[in-house]
Amino acid sequence: MKAIAAHIALILGLSSPALAVTCSDTGGQYEAWKPLMAAEAEAAGVGRRGIEALMATRYSKATIGADRNQKSFRYSLEKFLEVRGADAIVSIGRKRKAQNPDFYAALERQYGVPAGVLIAIHGMETGFGNFMGDTNVVSAIATLSYDCRRSDFFTPHLIAALKLVDQGTISPATVGAKHGELGHTQFLPGNALTYGVDGNGDGRVDLTDLVDAMASTANFLRQKGWRPGAGYQEGQPNFAVIEEWNAATVYQQAIALMGARIDG
Template sequence: MRPLFLTVVCFLFLSTTPALAATCGNGPNGFEAWKQDFIANSKRYGLKQRTVNSALQNVKYNSKVIRLDRNQKSFKLSFQQFYAKRVNNAMIRRGQKLGKTYARLFSRIEKKYGVPAPVILAIWGLETNYGGYLGNMPVLQSLATLAYDCRRSKFFTNELVNALKIVQRRDMTPGEMRGAWAGEIGQTQFLASSYMKYAVDYDRDGRRDLIRSVPDVLASTANYLQKKGWRRGQPWGPGTANYRVIREWNRASVYVQTISVMADKIAN
């Protein structure tokens, strides 16, 4: 029997969103029924039921995603430990080289959004080693699993809905949507909700492609920071307004500090 406090938590999640299913869950049992109920209620989210059914029909509960969700140890490290684990001199040099390779693109982006190249390069490098590893887990399967799971059901239900809206807009097919275990997409690892709000079609090919289009990736990252309050021409170190904007990218203090320091090193 599910403990009473979990039943209460699930009720609170579901009372603030359109009906999905009778309950969330803490294991594979009940996932398929939850999924079918989500599909049946998809119109309440502005989704086409046929699109959702096609996108989710082969999606299964993924126990690996739950294990990874429960085992996030990196953010418990000190800054020195985290930085040493995630950044090295080769990454800094590559960031500087890419800054030169895409100098004209970065110049146009900074002119439009106000965000300088070193900050975008630091995020790009830290998230996926400049597009070198985007993750290979099916985004819709990860998000459906986490939406069903009781721990953060409301949050990930919203991400699942937004991921399906990306499919519905034809920016990406379900098969193309592969990423990190928590459903992050593309070379700077946008959550689906951020993708819907901040991704831009900078290369004007009719799609917001954060997987293959470097112009879309870099401009979308700058657009995100601008919309969060980035102050043009201002520093980004600790105690500044722009440092607080970087915190909007990732709330973990070690991550924010790493982006700031990495950007300084790339700039120098």
């Protein structure tokens, strides 16, 4: 690691104090930004494998395009439910719950989160695992950290992604959604690092595994303050926890409404 840091400093001609990491609105300075970010990541405890993963990233135009064109959250709730296929999610969700009731009951006993909420999230995020993304996770998160639009929000997730690489939880080649989300329920790397749990007992956290993903989702909600047995519709105690899952009001409302229909 010292050799890597020395190499970075030599490339940049740095002397103490080090130059600050700066964002940009275009990809033109991305390659120059990477070694600066690598030095910051090393200072935050990222190891050799994580640094190498960062240095191998490419600016993701697909990620920037997706980040600039998030239109569905501007819809009314009725339109959002229609566009996202709420009726189909509820129908499939009820079948999934009926096919594996013991699994969801065990999650609720352990974490207090009812099946309907977990299943609604699963259906909303990836169509029950049918599409978990096609974008390199580390490149996506690095691009969003570099981009000025939400650099402060995504830089901690980049550090987390690099630590996940260090741990072997993900690899430099792992793919996810356009914003770097992982697995069945699309965890951002910082949340995966903090709330991910080994639900199936195989000794590792793998969010592309359904059991790990569902347990991790339930753990996230419980750690964010979920109150077992309390309601989760708007105005009820656990709706505030659903707000922690996604910042868009229509998304929060959709999870609550679909969850109730699945559990009903």
